[in-house]
Each structure stands twice: as C-alpha cells, then as structure tokens.
Amino acid sequence: MAEITLIEAVTQALAYEMQADKDVIVLGEDVGVNGGVFRATAGLLEKFGPNRVLDTPLAESMIAGIAIGMAAQGLKPVAEIQFMGFTYPALDQIINHASRMRNRTRGRLTCPMVVRTPYGAGIHAPEHHSESTEAIYAHTPGLRVVIPSSPARAYGLLLAAIRDPDPVIFLEPSRMYRLVKQAVPDNGEALPLDQCFILKEGRDITLVSWGAMLHETMQAANTLEAQGVSAEVIDVATIKPLDIETILASVIKTGRCVVIHEAVKTCGVGAEIAAQISEKALLNLQAPVLRVTGYDTIVPYLKMEKYYLPSEARILNAVHQTLEFA
Amino acid sequence: MAEITLIEAVTQALAYEMQADKDVIVLGEDVGVNGGVFRATAGLLEKFGPNRVLDTPLAESMIAGIAIGMAAQGLKPVAEIQFMGFTYPALDQIINHASRMRNRTRGRLTCPMVVRTPYGAGIHAPEHHSESTEAIYAHTPGLRVVIPSSPARAYGLLLAAIRDPDPVIFLEPSRMYRLVKQAVPDNGEALPLDQCFILKEGRDITLVSWGAMLHETMQAANTLEAQGVSAEVIDVATIKPLDIETILASVIKTGRCVVIHEAVKTCGVGAEIAAQISEKALLNLQAPVLRVTGYDTIVPYLKMEKYYLPSEARILNAVHQTLEFA
Amino acid sequence: MTIVATFSVEYTQFLDPQGKPTQPLPNFATNCEELVELYRRMVLTRVFDAKAVVLQRTGKMGTYPSSLGQEAVAVGLGNAMRKEDVLCPAYRETGAQFQRGIKMSEILAYWGGDERGSCFQANQDDFPLCVPIGTQSLHAAGIATAFKIRQQPRVAVMVCGDGATSQGDFYESVNLAGAWNLPIVFVVNNNQWAISVPRSAQTHCQTLAQKAFAGGFAGEQVDGNDVIAMRYVVERALEKARTGGGPTLIEAITYRLHDHTTADDANRYRDKAELNKAWELEPIARLRHYLTAQGHWSEGEEAKWQAACSQQVEQAVQEYLAIPAPSLTDMFDYLYAKLPHDLIEQREQVIAEAKLGGDNHHG
Amino acid sequence: MTIVATFSVEYTQFLDPQGKPTQPLPNFATNCEELVELYRRMVLTRVFDAKAVVLQRTGKMGTYPSSLGQEAVAVGLGNAMRKEDVLCPAYRETGAQFQRGIKMSEILAYWGGDERGSCFQANQDDFPLCVPIGTQSLHAAGIATAFKIRQQPRVAVMVCGDGATSQGDFYESVNLAGAWNLPIVFVVNNNQWAISVPRSAQTHCQTLAQKAFAGGFAGEQVDGNDVIAMRYVVERALEKARTGGGPTLIEAITYRLHDHTTADDANRYRDKAELNKAWELEPIARLRHYLTAQGHWSEGEEAKWQAACSQQVEQAVQEYLAIPAPSLTDMFDYLYAKLPHDLIEQREQVIAEAKLGGDNHHG
Ligand SMILES: Cc1ncc(C[n+]2csc(CCOP(=O)(O)OP(=O)(O)O)c2C)c(N)n1
Numbered sequence A, B: 001m002a003e004i005t006l007i008e009a010v011t012q013a014l015a016y017e018m019q020a021d022k023d024v025i026v027l028g029e030d031v032g033v034n035g036g037v038f039r040a041t042a043g044l045l046e047k048f049g050p051n052r053v054l055d056t057p058l059a060e061s062m063i064a065g066i067a068i069g070m071a072a073q074g075l076k077p078v079a080e081i082q083f084m085g086f087t088y089p090a091l092d093q094i095i096n097h098a099s100r101m102r103n104r105t106r107g108r109l110t111c112p113m114v115v116r117t118p119y120g121a122g123i124h125a126p127e128h129h130s131e132s133t134e135a136i137y138a139h140t141p142g143l144r145v146v147i148p149s150s151p152a153r154a155y156g157l158l159l160a161a162i163r164d165p166d167p168v169i170f171l172e173p174s175r176m177y178r179l180v181k182q183a184v185p186d187n188g189e190a191l192p193l194d195q196c197f198i199l200k201e202g203r204d205i206t207l208v209s210w211g212a213m214l215h216e217t218m219q220a221a222n223t224l225e226a227q228g229v230s231a232e233v234i235d236v237a238t239i240k241p242l243d244i245e246t247i248l249a250s251v252i253k254t255g256r257c258v259v260i261h262e263a264v265k266t267c268g269v270g271a272e273i274a275a276q277i278s279e280k281a282l283l284n285l286q287a288p289v290l291r292v293t294g295y296d297t298i299v300p301y302l303k304m305e306k307y308y309l310p311s312e313a314r315i316l317n318a319v320h321q322t323l324e325f326a
Numbered sequence C, D: 001m002t003i004v005a006t007f008s009v010e011y012t013q014f015l016d017p018q019g020k021p022t023q024p025l026p027n028f029a030t031n032c033e034e035l036v037e038l039y040r041r042m043v044l045t046r047v048f049d050a051k052a053v054v055l056q057r058t059g060k061m062g063t064y065p066s067s068l069g070q071e072a073v074a075v076g077l078g079n080a081m082r083k084e085d086v087l088c089p090a091y092r093e094t095g096a097q098f099q100r101g102i103k104m105s106e107i108l109a110y111w112g113g114d115e116r117g118s119c120f121q122a123n124q125d126d127f128p129l130c131v132p133i134g135t136q137s138l139h140a141a142g143i144a145t146a147f148k149i150r151q152q153p154r155v156a157v158m159v160c161g162d163g164a165t166s167q168g169d170f171y172e173s174v175n176l177a178g179a180w181n182l183p184i185v186f187v188v189n190n191n192q193w194a195i196s197v198p199r200s201a202q203t204h205c206q207t208l209a210q211k212a213f214a215g216g217f218a219g220e221q222v223d224g225n226d227v228i229a230m231r232y233v234v235e236r237a238l239e240k241a242r243t244g245g246g247p248t249l250i251e252a253i254t255y256r257l258h259d260h261t262t263a264d265d266a267n268r269y270r271d272k273a274e275l276n277k278a279w280e281l282e283p284i285a286r287l288r289h290y291l292t293a294q295g296h297w298s299e300g301e302e303a304k305w306q307a308a309c310s311q312q313v314e315q316a317v318q319e320y321l322a323i324p325a326p327s328l329t330d331m332f333d334y335l336y337a338k339l340p341h342d343l344i345e346q347r348e349q350v351i352a353e354a355k356l357g358g359d360n361h362h363g
C-alpha cells in the first residue's frame, strides 16, 4: 500500500464517502477544477461531477448558510473554507444556526454538515493564514470539533465527521499536510469522534496536545526518553466533546501534566483541560498543570512566526519545571 | 443626587464623553430617534445632532467595519449592537481587523472604538437574546473586554473604554439594566480598565464572578455570612486583561475558590481563571477550584431559561462542596 | 460612452385601495370563491394576531411581533405555494404558515418561550421563525440548491423585511441564486420600517426590487396590500422557478400598522399622520370592498366569520395554555443526536439542581 | 403592470486595443506629457512586479500576487486621487500605491513577512493591503463617514476584485454609501478570475457595475486596460464625491495575466487560448502604440526607461534586503498602546525563549 500524506488522506476519505453515499456534497471556493488551494479535493470533480462538487462564489457566510439548508434537506454537505482566518464571516451561521437547528426544532430539522478548514501557523503564509481559534468552536454547544494529526487519523476522523448526524468543525493542521507519510488503508473505517489517542505511553509526565504541535511534542517526548524521563503523549484529536477520562487516567498515573497548543493562551482549550484536571485530580497532582502555548498576541508574519510557535525547547523547559516542582 | 440604574449610567457616561470630546460618535441600529431598544442612547440625538448619533442600516458587520474606518481617521466610534447574539456577523471585522490594526501597521493606524452590547440571559426575551460568549472576545489578542455590574462601574468603566486608545468590547448585563439604583456622580471620572473590584471582603472562600451573576453571587455570600462562612466576592469587571493578581491574593488568603459565570462551562472564562489559580497557587489551594456556570447547552427559551442560569442554590452547593473537600 | 445594459422594475396591482380593479383580474381571481377564501384567511390571521398581542399583554406569552396590516403578503404567498415547497420565514408570516399546516398553538408556543413550537407536527420541511435578521435567506438558498441537485420540482421561498435587505447574508443569497439559477423566490415584506428606521434611511434604492439586479435576475414590485396581486406574482415566480427559470425577487409594498413588537412603542419615532394614512391602504378592507361590491360578501357573513375565527383562535389558545411544561432535560436531549459523554453529568445536574433550587431560581 | 424604475450601465473607452482612439480624448489626455507619465508608471509597475515574483521564486520573499496586465487600473486610479484622499486597497494596487508615496521596499517587506511594511513612512492615512476579501470596503465607508462628519473635501477609494463583489461586506458598504451619500469611490478590478473561479461563475450579473443599483447609485463600466479611460472615470467619480454628489461604483474590465499568486498554478484551470487572447488587450502595449503613433515615444526611450525602472527596482530590493530583522518583542509592543500587565511576563518569555530555543525553532 502506498504511503500518503495527511492531505491525501483527506482526499481519500472524501472520495470514499462520496462514493458510498450520494448525499455527500463537497462545496467551497476553488474546490472544483482547481481541486482546492491545498489540493484536498483534487480529482473529485472529475470523479463525481459538478452536481456533487460545487465551486461557490466567494462568500464564507454563504457557504456555511447554504450548507445548513442543504443539510436540512438530507444532504451531507462538506464545506471547505480556504483558511481558518476566513471562517469568521461564517461564525454567525455556525453559532446561531448550524449548532442550534436540531435543538431549536426539537429534532425535526438537523444539520449533518462538516466544515473543513486548514488551520495553524508555520507554513510561511501571509497574514490571516495562521489562525488557531479552535476554542471559539469548542465553546459552542451543538458542535463537534475535531483535529487530526496524522494521515490515518485524518482519514478515520473525517469519515466519522461526515457520517455524524450533527455539525462538525474539522480543523486540518496545514503544517502537517505534507510533513509525514503513512500507509492508510482505504477501507472506509471511521475512528471514534469522542476519544483521545495515546501516541506514546509513559510514566513520569503526561503531555497533552493536538494538531501540528504534536510534532514538537513527540520530539520533546523522545528527547525526554533519552534523558530518562518517560512521557506519555496524548493526542486530544476531538476537542469537543473532550475525552477528559483518558487524560485524567494518565495524569492520575503520572501526577504531572503539560498541555501544549499553538493557539493563544488566554481562554484557549488548554485552560479548559488544565481546569478540569485541577478540579478532578487535584490531590493526584504533584505539580501545577503548565501550558505551553502561543503567546497572547497576533501570529507574526512569516519573518517572526517561528518565535510565536511553541518550540521543543519551550516544551522541555515546562516539563523540567514541572518535574522539579516541589 | 438622584439614583440611577445601570442603563441610565451608560447614557450618562455617553452624554458626558460626547460633551467632552467632539470626536466621540455613537452609531448603531435604532440609536437615534428611538434612543436604542433598551434606551441606552435616549436623548443623545436631541443633544448632539445627527452628525454625532448615527442610525445605521441593519447590518452588524457594517457597523463594526465602518467603526474601524472612522477610528483610523481619529474619531472615537461607540457602536451599539442590539444584542450580543447579533454581534457574530461583526466578529470577522472585530477579530481580523479591529484587534489587529495597530499591530498590523506598527502603530500607524489605531482603532479606538467601543462595541457596546447587552448580554446575558434571564430577561425573558426571544431566542438569540440571551448570549454570553465573552470568552470569544477574551480569546482575541488586541481587544479589551469589560463587563460592568453596577451603575457606578458602568459609568466609570464606559468612560475608560471610550477614552482607551484601543478597541474595547463593552458587555452590559441586560438583566442588571434596571435591577438596582445607585447615586452616580456625573463627574467624568473613569475607573481603571484592568482591575478587579472586591465587592465584599471575606476569609473562608473566594467567589469570583462578573456581570449579572454577581447578583446571585452576592446573595449567596450573604446567606453564607448568616451560616458563619465568610466569603470574599470579586467582580472581575475587566475580563481582558485579567487582573489575576487580585484574585490570586484573595485565594491565597482563603485557600478556596468558586468561579461563577452564566456562559457555558467548556472553554468559558472560568476555565482560564481556574487554570491560572491552579497553576500559580496550587499549594495554597485547600480544595479544587469549582465552576458554577451555565450548562454546555443552548440557553433555553424563556419557559426554561431559569433552569439554565446558575441559581443561588447552585452556588451554595458548590461552596459547601469546596468547604467540605478533604 | 455606450450603454451596455439596461434594467427596469415593474409594479403589479389589481385592486386599488378602494377595492376597484385597476386592470382585468388574473384568471384565478375571476373565481370569487377563491377570493373569499383569501379574504377569510386574512381575517383569521388578523384575529389570531390581535389575540397573540393580548396574550403577551396579559403575561401569558413573551414578546410578539404583530403582522397587522401585512396579512395580504403572508396569505398571498402562502396560498400560492405548494405543499412540497419550503418556506423560510422571518417572523411576520403567520398568515402563510397557517396554510402550510403549522398550528396556531405551535406559533403561540414559540412566542411563549417553548422550543417545541418549532417542531411542526404537520410540516416537516419548513424552517422555523428566524430571529437573526436576513440569515434565513441563505438557508433558503441551500434548500433550493438541494432541490436543484436532486432535480426536484420544488421551490424555496424566503421572506424577509425591508431592513433585512441591508444584511450581507441577504445579498450573498441573492448573488448565489442568480449564479446557480436556483429555484427560489425572495419575498421582501417592505412594511416601511425596521423597528424605528424608516425605509428611506435603510437604503437609497428607489425600489427594493432592484436589489435583484445585483444578482443578475429580475426584481419586481407588487402592491403588498392587494392579496390578488400578491398571490398572482408569487405564483408566477414559483412557476418560473419550478420550471428551471431561476430566481425572482418580489418587493411587496405594505405597512406595519402595529408597533415593531409588543416590546416596542412606535409613538416614539413614528408620525401619527403617516399611520393614519397607511390605514386607508390596508388589505382586508380593500378586498372586502371588492367582494361586497361583487355581491360575494356581506355584513352577515362578516359577523359569522369573525365569530368563527375567534372561536378557532380561542381553541388554539386553550391548546397552547394546556401544553404541559417542557422536560427539564430537553436542553440536553435535543442538542445532539446522541448525548455526548461530556454532557451526561450536566444532564443529571440539571435534574438535581431543579429539585434543590426551588424558589431560589430566577423567575 | 407599470414600470416604476429604469437603470442603465455605461461603458467608457478611449483607446482600442490597437491604441487607436475610439472617441475624442478627454482634456488631460490631449497633453501627451501626462500620458507619457502614465505610461512610465505602468512600465515601472510591471518591472517591479516581475522582480517581486523573482524574489519569491528565489526564496527571498513570501507569496506574492502579481498585478501583471492590470497596471492601468492601479496607475489610472492612483493618478486621479489627491494626496488627502484615502486608498483602501486589496493587494494588486502597487501601481497606485507608488503614486501615494508608499515605498517599493515597504511593499516588498510586507510580502517578505514583515509588519513594518504597512507602517508607511510617507503616507499616514492609507490602509494597508487587505487579505480578507472584501472587508476593506467597510473601512473605506467608515473613512468616508469621517470625512462627511467633519465636512472635509476628501474621498475614500476602495479597490477590490471581481470575486470580492460576492461578499456581504462589499454589499453592506455599497448600501451604506448610497444611504448616507458618502464620498467614496468603489473600483472593482474585474480581472475575470478569483483564483480558479471565472467571472461567469461568480455572479449572473451582466455587469459588475450594476451591483451599485443595489445601493441606489450609479455604476459604470470602463475599459480597465485603457489607462486614459481609467483615469478619466475615476477622476470624474472623485470630483462628484468630493462635491457632495455621493458614491460611484466603477467596474474596470481587465485581465489577470499571471497566476493568482506565486502559490498558484493557473494552468490547472485556465485555457491557454483565453490567456493568449487577453495578452492582445493588455494596457501597456496599447498606450505605447498610441504614444508612438503620436511621436511621443520611441524604442530608444523605451530602452532607457526600462533600464531606469530596473535600476529603481533593484535599489528598492537592496533596501528591502538590508532591513534589519524586526525586534522579537514587536509582537507585544504594537498590540496595545500600552502593554497590559498580563502580557509583561510573556514578553519577557519570548526574549528568554529565543535565546533558549536556538535551532530548535521551526524555521
Ligand atoms: C442580525 C440582527 N440584528 C438586529 C436584530 C434586532 N432586530 C429585530 S427586528 C429588527 C428590524 C427588522 O426590520 P425588517 O427587516 O424591516 O423586518 P420587520 O420587523 O419590519 O418585519 C431588528 C433590528 C436582529 N433580530 N437580528
């Protein structure tokens, strides 16, 4: 089996599910002939035709808004927004409508739609192409928020997201799009939408992360291993609903935890995780839960963005602080 | 001096600053002849004329977007959005532009604007009139987020917000608009935009809240007093930047803390406060920081909204859990 | 300089304010029974509406937006639609909703603060009332997209106010409808006011109909107080959309005779004289004049029908008042298809707290 | 049915693709020196543009959006504006920005990933490049509102692409401009493509000019490859706006001869034949033909000017490359007027981490 990248896994999942379910419709800007600015929808127009792959006019509120209407009619729209920085015009439709339609109508109208978007910094792109505001979506009842961090998880989680009967925000770490390759069988098997994945078992400390930051997190875990520190690494994967049980079990075992994300610190998802750990496992904690995050600033343009993103060194620093806490 | 309500204090502050600074411009839907749907701008059109009080067409992205342009020209727009549920169309302009203009241009263009909006549930209004998504704004670098909870603080904080050289989101707890009256001297004195207010001193536990929930929080504190429990009550007031020092000092003193807010729990501002307390005062904590919040659901319509909002009983329950923790 | 494109806006009216035909009536209207039916529906809408206001004033319901004076818009369009079409309303379309199988008690329940009011029992596809102004236009465009993809001969109808036409979502749906030649009809209820903002301050357009030109399709004006004209133009637009002819935007010119909602006081911003003048144009008297002149309606029939309406509305009110309280846990149980694990604890909490909370709860 | 409103769209062109006048030239264009000036500016823009692409291709700059073929749009409008007017550009208006005192090295710095590129040294009021499509239209409307409030005889000019006209923000600003009679000029650079989406799929409108009708004011088309026409219509619109006549929307018809940006490959979606045909219409050759025919330009002058442009651009590149690295703490120091207390610790951290991080940093 050929090894594929994360973005190819996205394409593979889209093609699989479009084949399996004729109600699945892909829409967005440049998703047709062009195959998406990142090539996520490459080949789909040729395969499924212009009734299944819709190149839209340039309007993000529109993309989200029509997806709601389509979903209410039983279609399963998978909308692409070109970058997370361009999802904000769609927030009104997502927060005020997509997330509420089932509840509002007591189950009469539902909203089985997916909004896919590349997210995160570190790809040397222009302004607005480096956003990581997953916390906004995680704060919105009625949504699911999913972030794959490997080709296999991208494939399995995207299938699950499309099949889910409720709206899912699917955030694809663009820095990871072509970072690693992996053999991903095209077997249509979905992954659970409400579970963390333990990427590495460990005894001394729990590292919790998601998206592209898992790259540095795994690097740090490997460095720690060489230093004789056994770190457990958890990929949260589904930010909402949060599988706090898996995280708690790990922290209860290790007694120490560092949460790593690239979003700004204040009111990031890391705060929620730290708050829950501190609430539910206070007596198990041998040190405060530290957060290694993007700073509370706007992601700098490409010249300086590397100083914004948490580095392996910053993670190691926090880990050592945690280990030395007394 | 006549006692005034919170909403009257808002009007008083607007009138004061419009008189003092001809660059202050009020704009929004129905803010002119009608004086605002809550009457916050009542009388301003008569006093300052149609060049200073602008009734806009019905479009929230537009209101935020033109405020940015006006502010860049040195005006100080104070925009009203009719309800927080209608701020979402303005989020793109707020997140992608208002909060970034100074940073983007390295100080060349700035954005001294205020977005005022009623927020919170409990006023028996229709759907979308009960939002409390302050966490979205608190997660946005470049903004300040302010929530008054008394007429005096509404007056002093709004003056400060208008005078601040950067964009301020000013959230007015609509449930408090006419709940209490207070003498508020119209002396033009602003309050600091980066400090918590201690509403009641106490020794045994720290209750941290903001906005309308301070009503139930103070009730709970009084009930606790009668039970022999001395609760310190903190009004956070400015959500961003967060005055964590004042909160930490209190928690270090009391050893226990409950955070109360009406927004949904997951990724609410309470998570940030709990995470910071647990991080910076872990060894001082005698019990986990509990959060009493709205549920992770959509605020029910008026028939059931009271079951959504944290009650005094829920606060007391959490306080007792905290006190009994061992 | 050369002229490369020209456009025009047409206006349709059949009955003048005195109920006199201004041109030969369309086919359907030569059948007076059909007209009597339209008349009855308009009266029923008005009776319902008045009662709803009373319910609010007497504390039995929440805020309510009256559609007084705009009955022809809703009744005309509701009457023209087929069952299989889909309506995406704003909140002044009760007259249309009744014809679409939506129950009076459901509408009352909605304004009474009960989500079950939007779980229409006899209509599974229509969208619920829409509070965020203009947003429903995109839902309608999405529904129309589904119809087009599935090649179904169905039409999405979206209704909004004059104020809503200033919203970006409105325009984005208009543009898409043109670009994709969608089976959709936009009906703008131009009742001259958006709360306190008059139509003249909302936009500099001579007509709201011309907003369609920005989408590259036809926009037209209709006398929204003439139910015959209303029904006629909507039916024509539906037919066109149903047969692949694409979208139409209809500006219905009418007037909001009531306050914006029961929470509003129009005296603060509206001229009494303007209101009085508007009363002379209202749709019900107009059609009554015509039907009476034709010998198809009488004072006796009026009294009988008024009584029948009152009775029907009264019964709906009783139904509404008899609806048992919603379940405490509904706020969790309809949020997702299946309760996610992170909500299980909160769901139990709301039950426990309700017992605990008792009178401490906000009222 | 009666017709209640009519509209039309005019088209302006002075030079045909072969550089032959299609009608008497406007006053300013009878002075060939002015035309030579416009010509020189277009060539300079193209030389700069080509160099910027090379900088990107050789790893010395980030993604760059070429304005190849659209030089007349930017140069014409930039030339018509007064210093005190304000430009709210998208990102293909370098030809205008140069005339507004914005330095080549600033534009290169911006695309090189340096915020200081938007801290224009010689122009304090123009807005920076705008990436979120269409959003700048509201900033321009706000600026125009400020001009109106302060009764200043200044005009805000907003430029956007054909794709941008589908955005809600674009429309909301158009509607407001009409409603408030704002001193603003909307220039739509219709280069026929929005990345891979052709103009025909973006909207069903016959013209983009007619989008103005949705705001109740005039929209017109201009040959955007004819710099004379471009300058003429913009100047006329500016004059109208400056004297209280309100907004104008100008659709400039041109063509994107390059890929969307250096990150794009138009071969994936664009017909070679279409591109070749578009080359026959491009603005620079057109004006050169005219000027040469008039005896106001020669091959010798061309060679000299090309060399001068190359030199000027090369100098700007050297300036750009010599800009010292930004300060580490800039990301904090320009976020607020005064650093809030909650950022003090993070600001210290970024300094410490940079030392610590060394090669571990992503790069
Ligand atoms: C997005 C949004 N902004 C503001 C409001 C508050 N609001 C409710 S109705 C209304 C006026 C609507 O006017 P129009 O579209 O003409 O409809 P009408 O009420 O006249 O039928 C406003 C501003 C809202 N509901 N949604």
Ligand SMILES: Cc1ncc(C[n+]2csc(CCOP(=O)(O)OP(=O)(O)O)c2C)c(N)n1
Residues within 6 Å of the ligand: A029, A058, A060, A082, A086, D092, D131, D132, D133, D160, D161, D162, D163, D164, D165, D189, D191, D193, D194, D195, D256, D260
């Ligand atoms: C809100 C938003 N959505 C999507 C994008 C991605 N994007 C960048 S340029 C572009 C096409 C713009 O087309 P047009 O307005 O015609 O301008 P042109 O690039 O042709 O000059 C798109 C979709 C963006 N920058 N902003």
Ligand SMILES: [Mg+2]
Residues within 6 Å of the ligand: C161, C162, C163, C189, C190, C191, C192, C193, C194, C195
């Ligand atoms: Mg109206």
Ligand SMILES: [Mg+2]
Residues within 6 Å of the ligand: D161, D162, D163, D189, D190, D191, D192, D193, D194, D195
């Ligand atoms: Mg274009």
